[in-house]
Amino acid sequence: MSRIPLPSPRLTVWIAAVAALLARYPSAMWPLRPDEAGFLLVARTWAPRADSVYGPYFVDRPPEIIALVRLADGVGGPYALRVLAALGILGFVLLAAATARSLATDAGRLSRERADRVAAWTAVVAAGLVGNAGVDVVSAKGEHLGIPLVMGACWLALAALRRSSASLSLLAGLTAMLAVGLKQSMVGGLVFGGVLLVGTALGDRPRVRSYARLAAAAAIGALVPVVAPVVWALVAGVDLGTLWYTVVGFRPDADAVLDAQPSSSIDARAVKMVGLAIGTGMLVLVAWFVLHLVPLARRLPVHTAAVSAMLLVDAVAVAQSGSFWMTYLVVLVPPVAMATALLLVAEPDQGPPADPEPPPRRAHRWTVGAITRGIVVFTALSSVSSLIIWWGLTEAGHRPVExxxxxxxGDAARPGDTLVVYGGRADIQWASGLRSPYPHLWSLPMRTLDPDLSELSDLLTGPAAPTWFVEFTYLDTWSETGTQRISDELIERYQYVTTVCGQYRVYHLKSLERPVLESRCSAPWRGGLASLRD
Known part of the structure; x- marks a missing residue:
């Protein structure tokens, strides 16, 4: 069995990185997705006060991600964040290759040529996984923006240990925690660096003070992104309890709501996620890594422990998300890429081994590497086919009906009109150009913070009632609590206008003149972002 041929390893790394960048072309073809639109609306109306981190709207995300969205929007408009995410994906692939090369030289003691080959294959698998259209190559979310930071933190942690550098260790901690500021569950960089440092220290007791110095530096770096929002909150007048609940405390309450309101759509997404993880090759690589965990731990104990811990923590975070959106799989790409690198690092050289071992064991290790490379090729082919399928669906008439x-x-609205979208579709809100007097642009915050819909009911009956009301989903989709009141108020104060795009019921405050909606829902979406109206 011969090796699967590649161009020169360093050229392969750049080809993979550019391919991952080009795989983001669907992001230049589709309007803002719900999370992107919601983050943008929050960023554009950001007005902190004591009882609200962001002012008019609530979102359970750290200030760092909203600040980044606001900065990108200010520099290049609503789609600048997608450009930033695409460039970040390119950087992620390059960092994955650099980290794999570091693993190969530091842990595996491989030659430069072998290390370059490991880096090349790791770049291919990183590009294949992150460029799969089934996972998400359209939107720019915290996961896409955060994985370059996670991988960068891993590379910095390895470099800090190799050079015994406190400054690099500080940067590793800082970078790892910055990723958490973009998505709270992205703790993989912290886990990898922590396990790597502790494991190395345990195996090198005489230098424990040196490792303690590195740990202190990493801790200081990690504290910076934690302290900065606290300082900002104090300056902006935001109560620290409000900041804590927004970033941390909301999640347990939301999880309780998800547990109390089981949904067939969530169950279906969970099944789809598992199928997608298999179809991309991600779950196959994880299973292959776990199958060889014991021999890897014998050969590379510290690095195997660090990658295993990172993979386990990230997998648990995805499994406990409760909603199972496909984009969550992006979080797993860094540890899966590093697991692939370890499998390749453990493969023997083609020449005589430095440490003689029985031929059957050596042949087995070579077979493991060959199969690993085969799975990597599968991930790349899966990515290419997914992009072809995505393009075919779009050309066949798939439309952004939201x-x-x-x-x-928005076209039918008058100056001063407002809109509430029940069920949380911020992309509808954004496309309308209308403000929402209701603070919940997402369904889960609405279900968690307004469980009996009393806040919405008071709004519909009060002086600030929205001019327009859209049922993105049925009123009783999650619970019947409070929905009868909402239904009665819609009947009393609102008139039914139409079911726009054949999907969403639209209501308008009763008036002498019944508004008319003219949509282009039947028009194909062929012009990409050029089809957007100003």
Whole structure:
């Protein structure tokens, strides 16, 4: 069995990185997705006060991600964040290769040529996984923005140990925690660096003071992204309890709501996620890594422990997410890429081994490497086919009906009109150009913070009632609690206008003149972002 041929390893790394960048082309073809639109609306109306981190709207994300969205929007408009995410993906692939090369030289003691080959294959698997359209190559979310930081933190941690550098260790801690500021569950960089440092220290007791110095530096670096929002909150007048609940405390309450309101759609997404993890090759690589965990731990104990811990923590975070959106799989790409690197590092050289071992064991290790490379090729082919399928679906008439619906409402609206989208579709809200007097742009915060819909009921009956009301989903989708009141108020104060795009019921405050919605829902989406109206 011969090796699967590649161009020169360093050229392969750049080809993989550029391919991952080009795989983001769907992001230049589709309007803002719900999370992107919601983050943008929050960023554009950001007005902190004592009882609210962001002012008019609530979102359970750290200030760092909203600040980044606001900065990108200010520099290049609503789609600048996608450009930033695409460049970050390119950087992620390059960092994955650099980290794999570091693993190969530091842990595996491989030659430069072998290390370059490991880096090349790792770049290919990183690009294949992150560039799969089934996972998400359209939107720019915290996961996409955070994985370059996670991988960068891993590379810095390895470099800090190799050079015994406190400054690099500080940067590793800082970078790892910055990723958490973009998505709270992205703790993989912290886990990898912590296990790597502790494991190395345990195996090198005479230098324990040196490792303690590195640990202190990493801790200081990690504290910076924690302290900065606290200082900002004190300056902006935001109560620290409000900041804590927004970033940390909301999640347990939301999980309780998800547990109390089981949903068939969530169960279906969970099954789809498992199928997608298999179809991309991600779960196959994880299973292959776990199958060889014992021999890897014998050969590379510290690095295997660090990658295993990172993979386990990230997998648990995805499994406990409760909602199982496909984008969550992006979080697993860094540890899966590093697990692949370890499998390749453990493969023997083609020449005579430095440490003689029985031929059957050596042949087995070579077979493991060959199969690993075969799985990597599968991930790349899966990525290419997914992009072809995505393009075919779009050309076949797949349309952004949420954008069309919001656009139609915006065209019919008058100055000063407001809109509430029940069920949380911020992309409809954004496309309409109308402000929402209701603070919940997502369904889960609505279900968690307004469980009996009393806040929404008071709004509909009060002086600030929205001009427009859209049922993105049925009122009783999650619970019947409070929905009868909402239904009665819609009947009393609102008139039914139409079911826009054949999907979403639209209501308008009763008036002498019944508004008319003219949508282009039947028009194919062929012009990409050029089809957007100003």
């Amino acid at each position: 954008y069309y619906a919001g656009e139609a409402i």
